[in-house]
Amino acid sequence: MHRGETYLNEHRDEHLQQLMELLRIPSISALSEHRADMRRAAEWLAAELRRIGLSRAEVMETGGHPLVYAERLDNPGGPTALIYGHYDVQPVDPLDLWATPPFEPEIRDGKLYARGASDDKGQVFMHLKVIEALLTVEGRLPVNIKLLIEGEEEIGSENLERFIAAHKDLLKADVVVISDTALYARGVPSLTYALRGLAALEVHVTGARGDLHSGAFGGAAPNAAQALVQLLATLHRPDGGVAVEGFYDQVRPLTQEERDGFAALGFDEERLKAELGVDALPGEPGYTALERLWARPTLEINGIFGGFQGEGTKTVIPARAGAKITCRLVPDQEPEQVLDVIEAHLTAHCPPGVKVEIRRMGGAPAAITPIDHPAIQAAMKALTEAYGAEARFIRTGGSIPIVGTFGAVLGAPCVLMGFGLEEENFHAPDEHFHLENFDLGMRALYRFWHYLAETMG
Amino acid sequence: MHRGETYLNEHRDEHLQQLMELLRIPSISALSEHRADMRRAAEWLAAELRRIGLSRAEVMETGGHPLVYAERLDNPGGPTALIYGHYDVQPVDPLDLWATPPFEPEIRDGKLYARGASDDKGQVFMHLKVIEALLTVEGRLPVNIKLLIEGEEEIGSENLERFIAAHKDLLKADVVVISDTALYARGVPSLTYALRGLAALEVHVTGARGDLHSGAFGGAAPNAAQALVQLLATLHRPDGGVAVEGFYDQVRPLTQEERDGFAALGFDEERLKAELGVDALPGEPGYTALERLWARPTLEINGIFGGFQGEGTKTVIPARAGAKITCRLVPDQEPEQVLDVIEAHLTAHCPPGVKVEIRRMGGAPAAITPIDHPAIQAAMKALTEAYGAEARFIRTGGSIPIVGTFGAVLGAPCVLMGFGLEEENFHAPDEHFHLENFDLGMRALYRFWHYLAETMG
Numbered sequence: 074m075h076r077g078e079t080y081l082n083e084h085r086d087e088h089l090q091q092l093m094e095l096l097r098i099p100s101i102s103a104l105s106e107h108r109a110d111m112r113r114a115a116e117w118l119a120a121e122l123r124r125i126g127l128s129r130a131e132v133m134e135t136g137g138h139p140l141v142y143a144e145r146l147d148n149p150g151g152p153t154a155l156i157y158g159h160y161d162v163q164p165v166d167p168l169d170l171w172a173t174p175p176f177e178p179e180i181r182d183g184k185l186y187a188r189g190a191s192d193d194k195g196q197v198f199m200h201l202k203v204i205e206a207l208l209t210v211e212g213r214l215p216v217n218i219k220l221l222i223e224g225e226e227e228i229g230s231e232n233l234e235r236f237i238a239a240h241k242d243l244l245k246a247d248v249v250v251i252s253d254t255a256l257y258a259r260g261v262p263s264l265t266y267a268l269r270g271l272a273a274l275e276v277h278v279t280g281a282r283g284d285l286h287s288g289a290f291g292g293a294a295p296n297a298a299q300a301l302v303q304l305l306a307t308l309h310r311p312d313g314g315v316a317v318e319g320f321y322d323q324v325r326p327l328t329q330e331e332r333d334g335f336a337a338l339g340f341d342e343e344r345l346k347a348e349l350g351v352d353a354l355p356g357e358p359g360y361t362a363l364e365r366l367w368a369r370p371t372l373e374i375n376g377i378f379g380g381f382q383g384e385g386t387k388t389v390i391p392a393r394a395g396a397k398i399t400c401r402l403v404p405d406q407e408p409e410q411v412l413d414v415i416e417a418h419l420t421a422h423c424p425p426g427v428k429v430e431i432r433r434m435g436g437a438p439a440a441i442t443p444i445d446h447p448a449i450q451a452a453m454k455a456l457t458e459a460y461g462a463e464a465r466f467i468r469t470g471g472s473i474p475i476v477g478t479f480g481a482v483l484g485a486p487c488v489l490m491g492f493g494l495e496e497e498n499f500h501a502p503d504e505h506f507h508l509e510n511f512d513l514g515m516r517a518l519y520r521f522w523h524y525l526a527e528t529m530g
Numbered sequence: 531m532h533r534g535e536t537y538l539n540e541h542r543d544e545h546l547q548q549l550m551e552l553l554r555i556p557s558i559s560a561l562s563e564h565r566a567d568m569r570r571a572a573e574w575l576a577a578e579l580r581r582i583g584l585s586r587a588e589v590m591e592t593g594g595h596p597l598v599y600a601e602r603l604d605n606p607g608g609p610t611a612l613i614y615g616h617y618d619v620q621p622v623d624p625l626d627l628w629a630t631p632p633f634e635p636e637i638r639d640g641k642l643y644a645r646g647a648s649d650d651k652g653q654v655f656m657h658l659k660v661i662e663a664l665l666t667v668e669g670r671l672p673v674n675i676k677l678l679i680e681g682e683e684e685i686g687s688e689n690l691e692r693f694i695a696a697h698k699d700l701l702k703a704d705v706v707v708i709s710d711t712a713l714y715a716r717g718v719p720s721l722t723y724a725l726r727g728l729a730a731l732e733v734h735v736t737g738a739r740g741d742l743h744s745g746a747f748g749g750a751a752p753n754a755a756q757a758l759v760q761l762l763a764t765l766h767r768p769d770g771g772v773a774v775e776g777f778y779d780q781v782r783p784l785t786q787e788e789r790d791g792f793a794a795l796g797f798d799e800e801r802l803k804a805e806l807g808v809d810a811l812p813g814e815p816g817y818t819a820l821e822r823l824w825a826r827p828t829l830e831i832n833g834i835f836g837g838f839q840g841e842g843t844k845t846v847i848p849a850r851a852g853a854k855i856t857c858r859l860v861p862d863q864e865p866e867q868v869l870d871v872i873e874a875h876l877t878a879h880c881p882p883g884v885k886v887e888i889r890r891m892g893g894a895p896a897a898i899t900p901i902d903h904p905a906i907q908a909a910m911k912a913l914t915e916a917y918g919a920e921a922r923f924i925r926t927g928g929s930i931p932i933v934g935t936f937g938a939v940l941g942a943p944c945v946l947m948g949f950g951l952e953e954e955n956f957h958a959p960d961e962h963f964h965l966e967n968f969d970l971g972m973r974a975l976y977r978f979w980h981y982l983a984e985t986m987g
Contacts, residue, residue, distance in 0.1 A: 102842075103840065103841060103842030103843065103844065104840065104841060104842070105841065163844060163846075164838065164840055164842075164844055166838070166840065167741075170740055170741075228842050228843060229843065255746070269745060271845070273843045273845075280806075280808060281806035281807055281808055282806060282807040283627060283955065283958050283959055283960070284624075284627070284957070284958040284959065285806070285955075285957075285958055286928065286952075286955070286956045286957040286958065287828070287830045287832065287856060287858060287957070288726060288858060288926070288927045288928025288929055288956075289712070289823075289926075289927055289928055289952045289956065290806070290823070290927070290952070291823070291828040291830050291858045291927060292813045292814065292819070292822030292823045292826055292828045292858070292927065293799075293802065293811040293812075293813050293819035293820075293822050293823050294806055294808070294811065295806075295808050295810065295811075295812050296830055296831060298831040298832075298833065298834045298853070299762075299766065299830065299831045301759075301834070302758075302759050302762040302763050302831065302834065303763050303766070305756075305759040305763075306759050306760050306762075306763030309756065309760070342750075345750065349737075349738035349739060349742070349747070349751055349752075350738055350739040351737060351738055351751070351752050351883050351884075352882075352883065353752065353882040353883035354750040354751065354752075354883065355750075355752050355881070355882045355883045356749045356750050357749065362749070362750035363750075365749030365750050366746075366747070366748070366749045366750050369749055371744070371748040371749045373744045373748050373753055373756065373845075373847055374753060374755040374756050374759065374836075374837065374848070375744065375755075375837050375838050375843070375844055375845060375846050375847075375848070376755065376836065376837035376838035376839050376844065376846075376848065377755045377758070377759065377834055377835065377836045377837060377848075377851060378834065378835055378836075378839045379831075379833065379834045379835075380831065380832050380833035380834060380854070381621065381623070381832050381833035381854060382833050382835045382854075383560065383561065383621055383623065384560060384561060384562065385559075385560030385561070385621075385685055385891075386560065386685060386686065386730045386832070386854065386856065386891050386892075387560065387620060387621055387832055387833065387854070387957065388728070388730075388830075388832060388856050388929075388957055389620075389832050389833075389957050389958060390830055390832075391831070391832070391833065391834075394834060396755070397837070397838060397839075397843065397844070399744060399843065399845050401744060401745060401748045401749070424812070425809075425810040425812045426808050426809065426810035426811065426812045427808075434842075434843050435843075469745070469746075470745045470746055470747070470748055470749065471743065471745025471746055472745055472845075495743075495746045495747075498740065498742075498743070499743045499746065500741070500742075500743040500744070500844065500845060500846050501740050501741040501742055501743065501846065502740055502741065503740070
């Protein structure tokens with residue numbers, strides 16, 4: 074091990090410069106104007122994978138943004154791990170809230186600031202450098218390794234779903250390793266055993282044929298913004314719970330053991346309030362904040378729009394208004410069932426004079442990983458050693474839709490070794506990555522591959 | 531009269547070309563990027579007023595956008611009329627809903643399409659051409675005429691309020707004539723005796739310090755868009771009335787005579803539905819649509835915004851969201867009282883975890899004009915003759931904030947001779963002006979100045 078860590082330490086500056094090069098590519102999958110940037114990021118990764126010694130590394134087509142596939146199979150008959158990550162990033166608006174531009178990486182106070190620094194380019198890059206260290210120092214990899222780095226994680230991974238189904242043999246693996254989650258807290262090594270799922274939709278309300286003068290028509294014409302507001306307000310109960318009939322029907326209740334385990338982590342609600350700058354943590358009644366974050370579903374308005382948004386006043390009755398909504402799902406909610414009940418609710422509550430149109434934007438179920446798998450044990454050991462502290466089992470409130478697919482199509486369990494921190498603004502302005510976890514995380518991954526060869530060899 | 535009408539007919543094409551030149555100037559008062567265009571429009575009008583023979587015509591400063599003042603006082607001791615209009619126009623978004631660009635005027639099917647065609651450049655221009663016709667054909671004006679053409683009507687006329695107070699002597703007049711309202715319907719000459727007022731505000735909701743990842747924080751962080759929706763939904767009752775306590779306190783009830791008069795106009799609600807393309811005309815219960823449009827106050831969301839509005843999905847919890855709201859007021863509501871009760875309501879209903887900020891954006895009371903004034907009688911006679919049909923007294927749902935000021939500061943009654951039509955999309959895409967009312971309206975105005983000299987001379 075020692076020589077691997079020494080190699081990573083000695084080349085740290087050079088590696089960070091390389092990572093910044095990758096972060097400078099604005100690979101926003103949601104915006105069609107960045108199509109060429111997406112391909113540029115994929116090509117960059119494929120070239121780097123070839124350079125560090127993968128025997129096969131190529132950009133492959135998916136019908137949408139391309140993905141990068143690479144492999145090095147040094148151990149005939151030995152265990153094979155598939156590393157999954159994504160090179161696409163979230164949109165960056167509102168731009169004016171970034172201290173430095175999202176695609177001009179900068180290190181301040183031991184943190185690397187850039188869109189994608191933590192989610193997920195930074196963590197994907199750690200895998201590349203650990204492989205480079207292993208091949209440089211030891212000349213071979215302890216296990217067979219495949220890499221699958223996609224470009225559509227932030228927009229639902231729909232093409233990847235098809236790609237995996239069509240390339241089962243290529244991707245065949247004994248375990249999938251993903252670094253796209255967060256530690257419980259700084260200095261607390263932790264392995265995530267459950268993820269929330271996702272269901273997304275848009276609501277569009279249409280009133281009159283066009284926008285109307287509020288003097289000429291106000292009082293006798295439907296207002297799409299007003300109708301939207303009335304409609305969306307029915308989605309939650311005054312106590313904070315979701316009011317949609319059937320929304321909680323498929324939710325697997327938390328066991329008392331899980332609730333006790335969460336409580337033992339000593340989650341500090343007052344500190345979260347202070348961090349967010351708020352005086353309350355509103356949500357579903359009857360659960361602690363940590364339970365709501367990790368194991369209860371939500372329905373969030375991600376964006377709302379309609380009518381005049383410019384400077385000053387415009388006395389107009391908007392003809393159209395809309396909202397973007399996503400739900401975080403928990404085991405055993407099915408995305409289609411959740412979208413069905415929301416659509417039924419919105420249709421039933423449509424105010425008079427307007428039309429409501431629902432556009433379904435995809436979804437993915439939640440996931441739970443079996444914690445007795447040898448790969449999980451190898452990961453816990455590597456994490457405990459690298460961080461010098463006992464690793465903990467945690468959940469996360471986020472979603473990695475593809476985790477369910479790996480289980481269903483490849484039959485492979487996922488090991489979620491993530492090195493982000495929840496406060497790193499993944500989808501918001503000033504995204505950053507604590508470099509202590511860049512360093513400790515690579516140390517853990519370097520050890521992990523050796524322990525995996527031992528436990529599964 | 532005959533020779534005046536002949537002159538206007540003979541020069542019609544040339545006049546329309548001139549009007550289009552004025553309409554091509556994008557004088558949007560609400561947007562600071564159009565500051566230079568505002569001045570250009572004012573200079574254009576001043577130059578044209580000088581050219582047609584006003585003895586004084588100049589651009590004057592107001593502290594905001596400039597105004598145009600002109601006069602020709604041919605009748606010492608005779609009555610003086612002050613013509614008021616505005617050269618500023620509303621913003622033009624959403625641009626993609628215009629059939630032709632808003633500042634590239636085009637005549638289609640006898641209608642002139644452009645932002646400002648009807649509200650109010652087209653109607654201001656009619657006054658200029660009637661004066662030109664009078665001076666060309668008769669060599670003098672039947673009454674003393676002053677013109678005041680401002681550039682801030684669409685943003686609340688605040689600087690004009692101060693200008694009028696500071697220039698009482700300059701503006702002194704026996705009657706104010708305004709062409710900025712609509713006929714009851716095509717072919718129905720009509721004079722507006724009451725206007726609604728206006729009160730405007732913005733609501734801004736702030737949750738956490740910045741936008742948050744909905745996976746990491748969803749379930750235990752306030753969502754500003756969600757809170758905004760809940761808050762705004764409390765402003766109306768399910769039956770369509772305004773739910774704000776005290777909102778209706780100062781409303782002057784309609785008399786039975788007024789309700790009978792409105793009913794006699796035979797307003798066609800089914801036709802309005804068909805025109806707007808809607809299946810209901812939602813609003814306050816207990817009143818006909820026409821009563822709601824003309825004589826009941828409203829509270830409208832003009833715009834709503836917050837979070838991610840781009841293409842695709844972004845799983846973000848918005849930190850900020852807001853809405854633009856305007857109320858149409860009726861006699862005897864005071865704008866400040868209405869803003870007070872709305873602010874109190876919004877503050878009292880603020881959801882947990884967020885902060886609400888109210889920004890007051892100004893207002894103006896409603897107005898009612900005495901219908902027994904000789905100038906009103908002159909106008910009714912001129913309208914009846916020009917259109918060949920009995921002129922009717924009507925109200926309008928729109929607002930001309932400055933009407934109240936003319937009454938209060940100059941002590942002059944307003945004659946509202948407007949030639950627009952409600953369906954002309956004044957504040958919306960595809961604004962247009964029916965040229966039949968350009969022609970008949972100028973014929974009425976030409977006669978009006980002569981009758982005014984008779985009744986008030």
